[in-house]
Amino acid sequence: MTDAQDTAADVSLRTTGGAPPDDGGSSAAEAPIPLLEPREGIPPVVADADALARVIAAFAAGTGPVAVDAERASGYRYGQRAYLVQLRREGAGTALIDPVACPDLSGLGEALSGVEWVLHAATQDLPCLREIGMMPTRLFDTELAGRLAGFPRVGLGAMVEGVLGFVLEKGHSAVDWSTRPLPEPWLRYAALDVELLVDLRDALEKELDRQGKLEWARQEFAAIAAAPPAEPRKDPWRRTSGMHKVRRRRQLAVVRELWQTRDRIAQRRDVSPGKVLSDAAIVEAALALPADVQALTALNGFGNRMGRRQLEQWQAAVDRARALSESQLPAPGQPVTGPPPPRAWADKDPAAAARLSAARAGVSALAERLNMPQENLISPDTVRRVCWEPPKAVDAETVGGALAGHGARGWQVEQVTPVLVAALSAGAPPS
Numbered sequence: 001m002t003d004a005q006d007t008a009a010d011v012s013l014r015t016t017g018g019a020p021p022d023d024g025g026s027s028a029a030e031a032p033i034p035l036l037e038p039r040e041g042i043p044p045v046v047a048d049a050d051a052l053a054r055v056i057a058a059f060a061a062g063t064g065p066v067a068v069d070a071e072r073a074s075g076y077r078y079g080q081r082a083y084l085v086q087l088r089r090e091g092a093g094t095a096l097i098d099p100v101a102c103p104d105l106s107g108l109g110e111a112l113s114g115v116e117w118v119l120h121a122a123t124q125d126l127p128c129l130r131e132i133g134m135m136p137t138r139l140f141d142t143e144l145a146g147r148l149a150g151f152p153r154v155g156l157g158a159m160v161e162g163v164l165g166f167v168l169e170k171g172h173s174a175v176d177w178s179t180r181p182l183p184e185p186w187l188r189y190a191a192l193d194v195e196l197l198v199d200l201r202d203a204l205e206k207e208l209d210r211q212g213k214l215e216w217a218r219q220e221f222a223a224i225a226a227a228p229p230a231e232p233r234k235d236p237w238r239r240t241s242g243m244h245k246v247r248r249r250r251q252l253a254v255v256r257e258l259w260q261t262r263d264r265i266a267q268r269r270d271v272s273p274g275k276v277l278s279d280a281a282i283v284e285a286a287l288a289l290p291a292d293v294q295a296l297t298a299l300n301g302f303g304n305r306m307g308r309r310q311l312e313q314w315q316a317a318v319d320r321a322r323a324l325s326e327s328q329l330p331a332p333g334q335p336v337t338g339p340p341p342p343r344a345w346a347d348k349d350p351a352a353a354a355r356l357s358a359a360r361a362g363v364s365a366l367a368e369r370l371n372m373p374q375e376n377l378i379s380p381d382t383v384r385r386v387c388w389e390p391p392k393a394v395d396a397e398t399v400g401g402a403l404a405g406h407g408a409r410g411w412q413v414e415q416v417t418p419v420l421v422a423a424l425s426a427g428a429p430p431s
Contacts, residue, residue: 035166038191040093042184045084047101052108055087055095060111062092065140067118067197070125071177071190075274078266082128083177088194089115096190099132100180106133116140118201120156122224130229139225140217142197145204148217150371160196163203168192211371216411220376223409235334242283249329253321254286256330261317277301277314285318338381339388355387358423366419378416382406386420394424 046052059066071084085097085105099105117136119125121143129135146154153159157168172189179186208214233239237259246252259282266273281301290296293315297303302311339345345353363383367374374380385406391398400417408416 030165032161032165032167035160035168035192035195037188038094038195042187042191043094043096045182045187046095046097049102052097052102052105055092055097056108056111058092059087059089059095059108062089064090065116065118065198065201066112067194067201068125068129068134068136069119069190069193069197070128072128073176073178075174075272076176077178077272078270080128082125082132084182084190085129085132085134086190086194088197090198094191094194096187100178104133109134113137118142118197120159120197122221126224127229136225139221140201140205141221141224142200142204144220144224144376145201145208145217147376148213148220148372149204149207149211156193159204160200163200163207164196166196213370216409219409219411235330238334240282241279245283246286247332249326249332250321250324251286251289252330252332253324253328254289254318255282257317257321258282258285258314261313265313285314289322290315290318339384342384345388349388352388354426355390355424356384358426359383359387359420362419362423363416366415370415378403378408378412379406382408383420387424390424394421396421399424 044051046055066087066089069086070082071086072080073083074080077083082099085099086094087097087108088094097105097108112134114137116138118140119136120141122139122141126135142156142159143154146159151159151162153162157170160166160168169189169192172186175186177186182190205214208217235256237256240255240259243255246255258277262273262277262282266276269276278301281299284299284301285296288295288299290299293308293311296311296315296318297306302314339352340348342353342356345356360383363374363378367377370377382403386399386402391402396417399420400413403413403416403420404410
């Protein structure tokens with residue numbers, strides 16, 4: 001028996017907490033059970049080579065899928081590195097690994113090669129796991145499985161409660177995981193996050209199979225496992241919150257200079273950029289274009305708590321932007337690749353706007369019938385691209401090929417092609 005079965009016999013799929021409609025199945029009404037302690041207690045944190053070698057041997061000898069989770073220090077530290085890695089596997093128990101003390105976990109990754117990794121919201125954890133040498137060749141994403149199965153709430157706590165009937169304590173999700181030593185309550189929380197992941201995976205696999213969606217999920221999981229690392233964002237400063245208020249190119253230059261200065265300081269100090277200077281302060285300075293430190297001090301986000309030296313460094317960034325020639329100023333917007341924003345379609349190409357409207361309505365209706373979010377049925381960007389530049393001859397083969405060319409998985413092509421063929425045909429000009 002697995003952990004949850006050991007504790008609660010056969011829990012099967014419950015409906016507490018928002019499970020998808022059960023086609024005539026039973027609805028468990030029992031109160032959820034608080035999960036307060038890992039079954040073998042809180043394991044010691046692995047922080048040296050010898051302890052790591054023992055964990056690698058134990059997990060290599062374990063059986064079945066391995067539950068994997070990672071804790072970051074978002075909002076506290078610069079970047080998205082892992083500060084704790086949790087694993088659990090049948091026959092190996094639970095391990096808590098400190099990737100600061102053990103920064104190279106490639107040996108553990110190799111020991112688990114070919115094993116199915118069970119993660120919740122895998123795309124959030126895979127980048128930081130990749131940095132320390134851990135990348136799955138196979139995975140099962142319990143959050144994505146919940147979306148495909150039609151669960152309205154897909155957070156780990158909601159899923160464990162709704163599917164397995166246990167309550168996870170979630171009070172430490174936003175703490176500073178770079179803290180050393182990690183407090184015992186935080187370690188308990190971290191261990192419990194992987195305690196029932198494999199049981200959740202097993203129950204969701206059964207539910208997906210019942211709904212005829214298991215092969216769809218497998219295709220999605222394979223795509224995540226095979227995806228290359230994301231490319232660095234071009235001009236990340238343009239994502240500063242409040243940028244919609246900044247219109248003039250000189251003001252954009254101030255945002256860029258302040259953002260880049262802040263980023264260098266945050267990286268050097270290893271703190272979250274927002275702790276160095278807020279986005280709101282950057283935008284405030286860009287709009288005001290202060291001429292000197294005194295004017296800068298009067299703006300929101302600067303002033304009282306900020307020392308003279310700090311104020312001078314921010315004013316120096318503003319001055320650099322003010323001194324740029326017109327040719328050195330950033331363009332008002334990034335070059336657009338692909339279709340224009342949908343709000344502009346009616347003016348630019350009314351026929352394309354009609355195609356998009358019909359396609360959106362068809363995709364929405366199909367997603368509702370399949371009981372899943374539209375964005376998991378097909379990427380909205382893919383729909384826009386196909387509607388903006390449809391194949392010259394609209395039929396199942398050409399539309400399916402266009403969808404596949406934009407990265408749609410086989411099951412998505414199969415489901416969505418008839419909807420788009422109808423939408424594109426309805427919006428096609430008369431021959």
